[in-house]
Amino acid sequence: MIVDSVLTNAKAYLNKEIVDCNLAIENGKIFKIGKETHMPKADETINLRNLLVLPGLIDVHVHLRDEGKAYKEDFYTGTAAAAVGGITTVLDMPNNAPVTMSAETLKNRVQIAKRKALVNVGFYSEFPTNSDEVASIVAEGAVAFKLFMACQIGGLNIDDDEALQEAFRKVGELDVSVAVHAEDKAMLMDAEEKLKKTMRHDAAAFLKAHSERVELKAVERLLKISPKTNMHLHFCHITTKPGLDAVVEAKKSGRAVTCEVTPHHLLLSNKDFERYGSLLAMMPPLRSKSHIEALWKGIADGWVDVIGSDHAPHAFEEKSASSIWEVKVGVPGLETTLPLMLTMTRKNRLSLVQVVSLLSEKPAEIFNLTDRGRLEQGKKADLVAIDFNQKFTIDASKFHSKAKYSPYDGWEVQGKPVKTFVNGLLIMDEQEIVAKAGSGGIIRRDRA
Numbered sequence: 001m002i003v004d005s006v007l008t009n010a011k012a013y014l015n016k017e018i019v020d021c022n023l024a025i026e027n028g029k030i031f032k033i034g035k036e037t038h039m040p041k042a043d044e045t046i047n048l049r050n051l052l053v054l055p056g057l058i059d060v061h062v063h064l065r066d067e068g069k070a071y072k073e074d075f076y077t078g079t080a081a082a083a084v085g086g087i088t089t090v091l092d093m094p095n096n097a098p099v100t101m102s103a104e105t106l107k108n109r110v111q112i113a114k115r116k117a118l119v120n121v122g123f124y125s126e127f128p129t130n131s132d133e134v135a136s137i138v139a140e141g142a143v144a145f146k147l148f149m150a151c152q153i154g155g156l157n158i159d160d161d162e163a164l165q166e167a168f169r170k171v172g173e174l175d176v177s178v179a180v181h182a183e184d185k186a187m188l189m190d191a192e193e194k195l196k197k198t199m200r201h202d203a204a205a206f207l208k209a210h211s212e213r214v215e216l217k218a219v220e221r222l223l224k225i226s227p228k229t230n231m232h233l234h235f236c237h238i239t240t241k242p243g244l245d246a247v248v249e250a251k252k253s254g255r256a257v258t259c260e261v262t263p264h265h266l267l268l269s270n271k272d273f274e275r276y277g278s279l280l281a282m283m284p285p286l287r288s289k290s291h292i293e294a295l296w297k298g299i300a301d302g303w304v305d306v307i308g309s310d311h312a313p314h315a316f317e318e319k320s321a322s323s324i325w326e327v328k329v330g331v332p333g334l335e336t337t338l339p340l341m342l343t344m345t346r347k348n349r350l351s352l353v354q355v356v357s358l359l360s361e362k363p364a365e366i367f368n369l370t371d372r373g374r375l376e377q378g379k380k381a382d383l384v385a386i387d388f389n390q391k392f393t394i395d396a397s398k399f400h401s402k403a404k405y406s407p408y409d410g411w412e413v414q415g416k417p418v419k420t421f422v423n424g425l426l427i428m429d430e431q432e433i434v435a436k437a438g439s440g441g442i443i444r445r446d447r448a
């Protein structure tokens, strides 16, 4: 038999150990892992020259934009950024123009992504106005639902507990996960209005409005109204100690609850926000040192399930309005997450085992992407080859994302993604895209 390719001289992450080995790839999957003498003949041999090979990263929190927001990012530029960052699968958030919240809007997004994507893309949907439509959205392939509690984005009235419960029942029956942005709308709007009346338009005012209580209130409300069984609730970007504690309590009581933290909430603080201003505006916002330490402890203790980039690109002008309330929130993250987290392994904040768990294995498990997330025979050949020792400086002007700015611009990091393979195909080589638009795959829940 002649397989599609053999990758030689890999130092691959297999079952929590780094093993000198070779990987044979056939038809997009890992066909065999072993010694060079045991490899089948191949159409192509790629010598990885002792690069560290990890399962490709799975980023479950990405805003790829496109359509009405294509000036911020599109499926090509966003997935190019992912490939360069060693990320082989992304889950796309639904706050688009139009909002992904029907079978039709989802179908349309899938069609566009098919032509442009370089990595695997799966899709979240917002909840539709009529929860009877949930089933048709799932049938169209939505991987999960997203619920944004800070302001009204989808069709489901977030002020109405009964409507939320009805929607949760529907997704529970279909065994689909719900990912939530946990900030309480009423509390947030109230605080924001009061601050605006006193002419506050500064970063400190934004922090005051997006208080830790705003996060805790939303977490507690969702835990209270969601069913105790038969439903998986995933909390996106938890940022505070009380918020994380509430999630941990729910986990301890046996609830099917998981949570995410982002690199920016781990690496940047409210002081950075007040110093550098609107570029660092995020929702939820950057927090104080004690909260940051609580998140790191949550990782160390195994309570945090995933790290997601929350890649949220905007046009540069949108990040620099004079009033903080007008600034678009979020920063790009696809190209920096892996180098930053590898750098944290040098600072003993994380182990490589935790990096792989948080960025590949757990995301695959939680979102039912069962054919990915590990280097094993039979799994999809999604992998990233890394020069673990290479130091470099983050240069946002060279990003593949349309958003060419970053809070980490100029940071020295160590550990560079050198080659990214998606479904067995080399997509990125030496930080250049080497595959055609549309080489990536579409992940549909029914095929997951």
Ligand SMILES: [Zn+2]
Pocket (backbone or CB within 6 Å): 061, 063, 093, 310, 312
């Ligand atoms: Zn987001």
